[in-house]
Amino acid sequence: MQDKKPEEKKRIYSSMFVKMFIAFILIGLIPLLLTGQILYMRLSSSVEEVMISNASQMAVNMGKNVSDLIGKYDDITQSLYDYTSDDYLYFYELLDDTELEEEERERQITNILYNIMNMDRSIQNVRFIYDKIYNVSRDSTKNMDIRKVLDAQWKPREEDLNSLYIMPTHSESNYYYNSEEKVFTMARNYMDVSTMRTAGSRRMGTLYVDFDPSELEILEEGMDMGEDSEVVVADAKDGTVIYSRDSEKVTQKNQSISGILEALEGESGVYRTEDSIYAYCSVENTDWKVLASISRQNIEGMYMDSGRFVLGMLGAAVLILVAFYGFSRYTSRPVRTLKDAMEKMQKGELDTRVDIRSHDEIQVLGEGFNEMADHLQQYIDQVYVAELRQKDAELAALKSTIKPHYLYNTLEVIRMTAISENAEKASRLIDSLSKQLRYLIGNESDQVTLKEELENIREYFYIVKVRYENLYDLEMDVPADCLHLKVLKLILQPAIENAVKHGLRPKKGAGKVRISVLRRSGCLCITVMDDGVGMPEEKVQEITDLLGKDTIGSRKGETISIGIKNTYDRIVKNYGNSYGFQITSCENLGTIVEYTLPVLEE
Known part of the structure; x- marks a missing residue:
């Protein structure tokens, strides 16, 4: 507490307002008083002389x-x-x-x-x-x-x-x-x-x-x-x-x-x-x-007038000092507001903004401060996204360090054991899991054929069907001339997962996910559609708005998954802003995710 007091005093004495006040006293008020005193002394010493000189001239x-x-x-x-x-x-x-x-x-x-x-x-x-x-x-x-x-x-x-x-x-x-x-x-x-x-x-x-x-x-x-x-x-x-x-x-x-x-x-x-x-x-x-x-x-009256003149100057100086104090307080208020906002920003209150309407340079500084705070917020959001992606990359790198063959061999031993004991369903599940792992970490390339992507979806959905006792079905309508086209790995996986988790499961009954592919206007169009519970229009708009931002995750009440956001960003980053996907939904009818991708031949 004792250490803070000297610091507060130092801050007060170093403020612009105090400096202006002291400068006014030193440069304006004191010279004014000295001038008045000198003038009074000269008048006092020469009043009689001047009056006699004037009277002589008049005579x-x-x-x-x-x-x-x-x-x-x-x-x-x-x-x-x-x-x-x-x-x-x-x-x-x-x-x-x-x-x-x-x-x-x-x-x-x-x-x-x-x-x-x-x-x-x-x-x-x-x-x-x-x-x-x-x-x-x-x-x-x-x-x-x-x-x-x-x-x-x-x-x-x-x-x-x-x-x-x-x-x-x-x-x-x-x-x-x-x-x-x-x-x-x-x-x-x-x-x-x-x-x-x-x-x-x-x-x-x-x-x-x-x-x-x-x-x-x-x-x-x-x-x-x-x-x-x-x-x-x-x-x-x-x-x-x-x-x-x-x-x-x-x-x-x-x-x-x-x-x-x-x-x-x-x-x-x-x-x-x-x-x-x-x-x-x-x-x-x-x-x-x-x-x-x-x-x-009359001469004494002139002396009195001189004294009243000096007293008037002193009174005027005091009034000017008070007026300047009030004016300085008023004009420095925007500066103090800006200083307080910067201190809050230093403490981490990044949502701090100022409302300065002084119609001068301080207002320009305030607007600049708000713009800087907005950019800083955006930058921090970008850094947050980058950190999440970095963690994903580190996790992927960690996964890649695991010996793939050891995993494959282990899963194969488990599968053969299940076959020898007539556990065909368990054997099939292990086979699907093995194929997904091989697809995920066995292929280092980020580009795969549409056929490989769809095969991975089938293996994933087999596990889903077993888990939910064949309550859900998967349909695919894919022309043969599109299977060889190149797409990003795992581009459809998040949409399928959300269709099951947020569309079919809350329905509490049978459900279906349909994937259709076609070429249109020089683009590869992939549609993932479910007949689940759907979403309200406000929720769809919220997801659409968040896809265009740099923020992700479930901060501030957002419910869109990291996978959906990362998939959208991967498409834009690899193919440009003309590509991506669009989500439409209707409550109690289902949700549609429409991908628009470039046609990339193998």
């Missing part, structure tokens, strides 16, 4: 977009210098024309302002302050408060307006009665460019263009860094928030933003606080700064 992009937008708006505010019409080459001519009716001047200036407003969809209002205020707006319901417009509290200084002046996002309530909309304003003085001297000294008016802050929101689209993170545009001079997604911060001076702006060094960089990290850059030609903030909570 730079936002700064560039804002700078480009300001450049576009700068061009719009200078469009008055490009004005020309049929009546005036320059805008200042329109303003200085003293002969022009004020109403016409107002109409033309208003048209010019409308043209400016239509240059960009983000322009909400355009005002030009000369000796009076000219105003156009996309919303015609707005009512301008002239007093507030002229209020110096929100207006920039005159000297600041000689170039583009940007007024941070503010409420339209600064100069409209009924509007709280947010805008940011671009302002510029219009100078008299009629001469070089006046171009630098004479201000003719100031252009104010109000823009929708949502234009800045468009610039921020696609720059999502997560919750609690944002992009802010602020004025570094006073800390005013120019743009933020949080509208409440806009136009106000945010203390935290102001503190950060004061601490910033250089045009761009990174600034860290306890709660956030800021990537910043300057907007070209302005005092504005773009701040892209990253919440430390």
Whole structure:
């Protein structure tokens, strides 16, 4: 028992299923886990770095977009210098024309302002302050408060307006009665460019263009860094928030933003606080700064996401392992079935077969195994038959070693003794037996004449008649021209024996065996017929089927005699498959054995 356990363990570890499972773990699962661990370590070490790099790039992009937008708006505010019409080459001519009716001047200036407003969809209002205020707006319901417009509290200084002046996002309530909309304003003085001297000294008016802050929101689209993170545009001079997604911060001076702006060094960089990290850059030609903030909570969230990613990989690996285990068990089941069948075959269970329907190479192997088992069964049956025949041959060889003359002389002495004592019947029986022995072992040739074969049958049947008190008769109908033809020795003997044993004896009454010979269609036809009990049709079919097989004897319930089978095989072996005999029978009427042999002249 102890010796079997190591052997069983060895068999388990050497199975294909275990090898596939181990190979999957070594080649697939472990590399997957190592890759996940390395990826997690790299992500963990570079999350903050990557987020800061992304935020810096976003700040730079936002700064560039804002700078480009300001450049576009700068061009719009200078469009008055490009004005020309049929009546005036320059805008200042329109303003200085003293002969022009004020109403016409107002109409033309208003048209010019409308043209400016239509240059960009983000322009909400355009005002030009000369000796009076000219105003156009996309919303015609707005009512301008002239007093507030002229209020110096929100207006920039005159000297600041000689170039583009940007007024941070503010409420339209600064100069409209009924509007709280947010805008940011671009302002510029219009100078008299009629001469070089006046171009630098004479201000003719100031252009104010109000823009929708949502234009800045468009610039921020696609720059999502997560919750609690944002992009802010602020004025570094006073800390005013120019743009933020949080509208409440806009136009106000945010203390935290102001503190950060004061601490910033250089045009761009990174600034860290306890709660956030800021990537910043300057907007070209302005005092504005773009701040892209990253919440430390977002960074921690990224770490958590990395951890969940690794845990997910581990969970997926476990699920894959379980799935592979089940799949391997399922796919290796036909292999195990085939292995078990081979082990049974090794133990001698030759009727073992497998039923594998996997529709793959294993099914082909299973079909091959079944075919091999069938061939092996047939081969063993053939070997069994060969062994029986070998034993018959050895018995015949043993018989041939007995001194024939000694047997003949002994039988002759017995016969003469019976004659001297007037036992004629005993003398005749001994004579018949002597002739049969001489026929059986005295002639070494396997071929005899039909006459010799029939004479041996007569001697055999004489003994049968004496034994059964003349209850059975033998009749022969043989043409004289057939007696010299060659046949196999003892070819008729088994049929006569079966006729007596299985046909006449069970009848329990008189009976007859008839032998008839004739030539037909180039063949020698010999018929052995009895009027015994006969056989059922199923039995005749069973005998006929067994004659065509390589199995003989009474294995598995077969009742056909070895002699009948050997006789049939001898005929086929010597003359070919075209020759043999056929058995027909009818219950209570008798049995007929019809031989078909070649015509062999002596």
